Amino acid sequence: MSQPPAANNGKFVQGFGLLDSTMLVAGSMIGSGIFIVSADIARLVGSPGWLLVVWGVTGALTITAALSYGELAAMMPRAGGQYVYLREAYGPLWGFLYGWTLFLVIQTGTIAAVAVAFARFLGVFASIISPTQWVVPPISLSTNYAVSLSTQQLVAILVILFLTFVNTRGLQLGKLIQNVFTSAKTLSLLALIALGLFIGRNGDALSANFTNLWTPGGVSPIKSDLSFVASVSATGGAIGLLIAVCVAQVGSLFSADAWNNITFTAGEVRNPRRNLPLSLAFGTGLVIALYLLANVAYLCVLPLEKIQHAPDDRVATAAMSVMFGGAGAAIMAVAIMVSTFGCNNGLILAGARVYYAMAQDGLFFKATGRLNARHVPAVALVLQGLWTALLVLPRTRLRDPVTGAPMLDASGAEQYGNLYGMLLDYVVFAVLIFYVLTIAGVFVLRRTRPDAERPYRAFGYPVLPAFYIVAATVILVVLAIYRTQTSWPGLLIVLAGVPVYFLWKKSRSAAT
Numbered sequence: 001m002s003q004p005p006a007a008n009n010g011k012f013v014q015g016f017g018l019l020d021s022t023m024l025v026a027g028s029m030i031g032s033g034i035f036i037v038s039a040d041i042a043r044l045v046g047s048p049g050w051l052l053v054v055w056g057v058t059g060a061l062t063i064t065a066a067l068s069y070g071e072l073a074a075m076m077p078r079a080g081g082q083y084v085y086l087r088e089a090y091g092p093l094w095g096f097l098y099g100w101t102l103f104l105v106i107q108t109g110t111i112a113a114v115a116v117a118f119a120r121f122l123g124v125f126a127s128i129i130s131p132t133q134w135v136v137p138p139i140s141l142s143t144n145y146a147v148s149l150s151t152q153q154l155v156a157i158l159v160i161l162f163l164t165f166v167n168t169r170g171l172q173l174g175k176l177i178q179n180v181f182t183s184a185k186t187l188s189l190l191a192l193i194a195l196g197l198f199i200g201r202n203g204d205a206l207s208a209n210f211t212n213l214w215t216p217g218g219v220s221p222i223k224s225d226l227s228f229v230a231s232v233s234a235t236g237g238a239i240g241l242l243i244a245v246c247v248a249q250v251g252s253l254f255s256a257d258a259w260n261n262i263t264f265t266a267g268e269v270r271n272p273r274r275n276l277p278l279s280l281a282f283g284t285g286l287v288i289a290l291y292l293l294a295n296v297a298y299l300c301v302l303p304l305e306k307i308q309h310a311p312d313d314r315v316a317t318a319a320m321s322v323m324f325g326g327a328g329a330a331i332m333a334v335a336i337m338v339s340t341f342g343c344n345n346g347l348i349l350a351g352a353r354v355y356y357a358m359a360q361d362g363l364f365f366k367a368t369g370r371l372n373a374r375h376v377p378a379v380a381l382v383l384q385g386l387w388t389a390l391l392v393l394p395r396t397r398l399r400d401p402v403t404g405a406p407m408l409d410a411s412g413a414e415q416y417g418n419l420y421g422m423l424l425d426y427v428v429f430a431v432l433i434f435y436v437l438t439i440a441g442v443f444v445l446r447r448t449r450p451d452a453e454r455p456y457r458a459f460g461y462p463v464l465p466a467f468y469i470v471a472a473t474v475i476l477v478v479l480a481i482y483r484t485q486t487s488w489p490g491l492l493i494v495l496a497g498v499p500v501y502f503l504w505k506k507s508r509s510a511a512t
Contacts, residue, residue, distance in 0.1 A: 012079065012267040013375045015171040018275045018282075020179060025066075025262045025283025027182030028346035030189065032117040032336050033255025034291050035316035038298060041248045042308045045241070046216030046234045048209040048299050051307075054245055055295050057471070058252040059288035064468045066259055066284040067459040068439045070277030073263050074456040075445070077272030080357025081263025082438055089441030089448075092361060093501055098434050099358045100497035105427050107351035108388040109420040110258070111344055115156035116392065116418065118340040122155060124333040129155055131416075132409075138395060138416060146395045146416060157389045159341070163348050164385030170374035171268055174349045181342025188335040189290045192316060196297025200323040208303040218308055222247055225484035232482075246478035250428050256291065257431065258343075259284050261350035268353075273455040352380035362508040363501070394419035426490035429479055433494075436472050439465050 016024070041054050072085045080095075083102075087095030123129040129151050136149035167174040216234040222243055223231045234244040262279055266272050269279075294316075298307055301319040310318040316335075320328030352368075356377040359369025368380035396417035398407040407415045442458055442465050458465055480487045 011371045011375060013171055014268055014270045014272075015175060016265060016269040016275070018278055020175050021262050021269055021275050021279030022282045022286070023179045023182040024265065024346050024350065025259050025279050026186065026287050027178050027342045028258035028261040028350065029256055029283070029287045029343075030182070030185050030290075030339055031114050031255070031258075031343040032340050033251065034189070034294055035332065035336055035339075036313045037251035037255050038295055038315045039307055039310045039313035040251050042304055043218070043220040044222065044234065044244045044248045046219035046244075046304075047212065047214055048304050049213040050216065050234065050241065050245065051299070051304070052292065052295055054248045054252050055288075055292050057245060058249060058256050059292060061249075061253070061468055061471060062256045062259060062288060063281070063284050064460075064464045065435055065439060066280040067277075068442050068461075068465045068468065069260060069263060070280050070456050071442055071454060071458040071461075072438070072445070073266060073276035073280065074273040075452055075454050077266040077269065077276060078357065079264065079267035079353045080360075081266055081354070082260055082434070083264075083354050083357050085263075085438050085441050086434070087361070089444045090437070092363065093498070094437065095361075096358065096363050096501045096504075097494050097497045099354050099364070100500060101427060101430055101434075101494050102351065102354055103364075103384070103387070104493065104497075105391075105420070105423045106431060107347060107354075108384060108391055109424045109427070111160060111347050111351070111384075111388045112156070112391040112420040113418070113424060114340045114344045114347070115159045115388075116152065118159055118337055118344070119152045119155035121333040121336045121340070123152060124330060132413065138414070140397070141394075144397055144399075145419070146397055147393050148395050148416065149393060153392050156392050159344065160348070160385055160388050160392070163341075163345050164381050167345070167349050167352070168372065168374070168376060168378040168381050170376060174345060174376075177345045178342065178349065181338060181345065185335070185339040185342055186286070186290070188338060189294060192320070192335070193290070193293045193297045195323060196301050196319060197293075200297075200301040200319065202301050202303075202322065205299065205301055205303045205306075208305075209299045216241070218305060219244070222482055224482045226481060229481055243478055243482060246475045247482055249475050250425075250479070250483070252291075253432070254424075254428060256284075256287065258347060259287070261346060264350040264353040277456040348381065348384065352377045352384050355380040355384065363504050391420045391423075392418075396422060422486075423493075425486040426493060428490065429476065429483070429487040430490040430494045432472055432476055432479075433491075436469055436476070439468050 042051050045051055045054060076084050078084045083095045083099045086098050119129055131150050131152045133151040135154055138146040138148040140146045219234045221231045221233045232240040232243050234241050266276060269275050298315055298319055301322050306318060307315050317329050317332040320332045355364050355368045358364035359366055368383060372378040396419055398415045398417050400407055409415055
């Protein structure tokens with residue numbers, strides 16, 4: 001099995017200290033999800049207690065995974081992170097499949113979604129920034145797809161290109177933006193929590209939520225995409241609750257994702273064998289604590305029914321509106337813009353390092369494996385930025401689920417969704433598979449490389465890593481049964497990389 005390249009030829013600048021690394025972990029995790037997804041989770045589980053349990057399970061899984069990744073990060077502090085771990089544990093094909101999926105949609109689709117979220121909330125202050133204010137009106141490609149360029153899409157693309165350019169100018173500038181915006185959004189979340197717990201406490205909400213803490217109500221049925229599997233709900237006993245908690249993990253796990261991005265930048269971390277494990281633990285611990293407290297704050301301000309039916313699922317905005325009236329929406333819009341801008345900077349900065357590592361192995365475009373004069377993979381950054389910008393353009397043509405006719409808004413205009421949103425649904429299943437495989441890699445490498453230097457060993461090994469593998473596998477099985485239409489396509493996206501891998505390998509052999 002191939003050995004990792006020696007410290008990336010010494011060309012990276014080790015500019016990340018422990019604080020910077022922790023900021024990258026936290027900043028990449030906190031986007032717009034924590035302000036929104038609790039509405040859907042509340043509809044699935046139907047009670048305040050189980051809402052907190054869902055976030056608690058997400059926290060336990062995320063921190064356990066981060067503590068396990070710490071061993072791999074300290075053992076192999078190389079640019080590419082998770083790509084390298086999978087390559088060394090299972091072979092280059094598995095590393096490539098991860099990198100392929102990351103470039104195709106995991107990293108780029110997430111950046112696109114977060115950029116559009118930024119543009120959407122900027123539209124609160126500038127009505128010209130709208131999903132229906134067209135620069136290029138929708139052009140139908142088929143009965144289900146179209147392409148367009150609205151002012152909202154244009155702003156999203158400009159944000160992507162701006163942050164891409166900034167990160168080509170060197171690590172120091174990208175790091176500065178990351179630290180400033182992560183600090184700002186951490187303070188914003190702390191302010192939201194403090195306001196909810198101490199200023200906006202609502203007696204009616206407290207009574208409604210904490211009197212019936214565990215009694216599900218107003219739940220959405222969970223229908224399987226398989227005709228022979230019966231629908232369930234959180235009111236259907238222990239099995240129904242278990243399935244509801246597992247399905248709800250899609251939103252909470254996605255909101256807590258991207259903590260692994262620090263491993264992509266390992267070649268730029270000072271004293272990586274110490275700082276990588278510590279930053280993973282500190283960053284995930286901080287964010288999970290904030291997420292749990294934010295949900296407690298929501299429950300102090302809003303009855304669960306209001307959380308379940310918050311307009312456009314904007315739970316944080318609904319909570320702030322209770323406390324500050326009309327100004328609440330503007331306050332949250334600023335907070336979410338700060339959060340999404342900083343999140344995207346971290347995602348853009350880190351993702352390019354994976355494509356760099358793949359190119360070093362001859363498994364991606366050769367130019368992406370070079371660093372510019374400022375010691376960053378500029379070509380990889382630009383390629384990532386261009387592909388992400390393209391993902392913003394395609395639209396899904398929304399259709400009535402009963403009649404199949406195009407869905408229209410109040411003015412009679414056709415409504416459109418975003419293709420990347422559908423792709424992200426597809427790959428949540430695949431992302432979880434890669435996490436399971438990577439943590440299983442701790443066991444594999446303990447067996448195959450028992451004498452390798454391990455400055456940090458996974459906390460709670462083998463119990464905690466095994467817990468993650470079992471718990472995540474249960475979630476995968478439930479999603480495969482109850483979210484079949486968005487699970488199997490994600491697997492197909494991954495498997496489509498298999499022939500691409502062999503073609504790339506063949507072309508590399510021919511070139512040498």
